[in-house]
Amino acid sequence: MIKTIIFDLGAVLIDWNPHYLYRKLFKEEAEMLHFLENICTPDWNEEQDAGRSLKEATDMLVAQYPEQEENIKAFYGRWDEMLGGAIEGTVEIFRELKDSGKYNIYALTNWSAETWPVAVERFDFLNWFDGVVVSGTEKDRKPFDSFYHTLLNRYDVQPSEALFIDDNLRNIKAAEKLGIESIHFTSPEELRKALEEKGVL
Template structure:
C-alpha cells in the first residue's frame, strides 16, 4: 500500500447481504442433490451474471425455458420468487460499515453486481444501503465486475483515486480485476478476518 486509504468500496452480496438462491429452491426441490444439479446446470451463476450486467429478466427466463422446457416452472421461479432468495443483512459486517461511516476521513461506496430490476427490492429492505456516499449497480450500467469499465465508472463518477481506495469483495476474481486498475483489495471471508486486515494491514481501526 503506497498511500493512506481514503475510500472504501464494499461489495454487497455475501459481504453485507446474505443472498442465496438455495433459500427459495429448497422449497421446490425434494433433495439437495437435485437442487444443486439444477443450479450448476440450468440456472447457473454465469446465467445470472448476464442479468446482473443488464440483460432483461423476462428475456433471460424465456430463452432458458426454450432450451430446457422440462424445467419451465423451476426456471420461472428464479425471478418470480427472487425475493425469497434474499436473506438478512450480515450483521457483523454492517457493524463494521457503521463504524467506518463514522470516520470523517473516509468516503464509503458500494460497487455491486446486481440486476437493476431486482435491486430496488434490496433498497426497500435494507436501511444501511442509505449510508453510502454512492452506489454503482452493474445492471444500471450494463457491465459488471471484473470488467475494467465497471470499476472506472465508480472511480470517474466520484473522482476517486484508485491508489487510495480499497475494495472489499468475497470474489477473488473481482479483487484481481480491481487490482489491475491500482485499487487495493481485501477478499472477504468473514467479519473477523475483515476487521483484522483493516486494522493490521491498512491501519483502519474498526
C-alpha cells in the same frame, strides 16, 4: 493513504443465496444443485447483472428446458426468497467506518437493475453509501476494468487512495490490477482484523 472504501454487497453485506428458495422447491439436495449448476447457472445470472432483462433471460431458459419451466420462472418470480438477512458483523464495520467521518464509502455491485429496488427497500444501510454503482443499471459488471472505472471517474476516486472489499477473488484481482488495494472477504471477523492491520479501523 486510504480515503475511500468500496464495498461489494452480495455475500459481504447481504446474505443472498438461491439455495434458500430452491430447497423449498426440490426434495433432493443433489437435484437442486444440478439445477443451479446446469440450468439457472451463475453465468446465466451474471448476464442479468450486466443488463439483460429478467423476462428475456427467463424466456430463453424456458425454451431450452420446458420441463423445468416452473422452477426457472421461480428464480425471479420468487427472487426475494433468496435474500437472507444483512451480514450484521460487516454492517457494524460499515457503521464504524461511516461514523469515523474519515472515508468516502461506495458500493460497487453486480446486481440486476430490476431486483435492486427490492434490496433497497429491505436494507436500510444501502442508503448510508456516498454512492452506489449497480451493474444492471450501467450494463457493465465486475470483473471488467470499465466497470471499476465508472465508479472511479464518477466519484473522482484515485485508485491509490481506495480500498476494495469483495468476496470474489476474480473481482479482487481485477481491482488490484488497476492499482486498488483490496481485501478478499471471507468473514466479518477476518475483515475487521485486516482493516485494523491496515490502520483503517
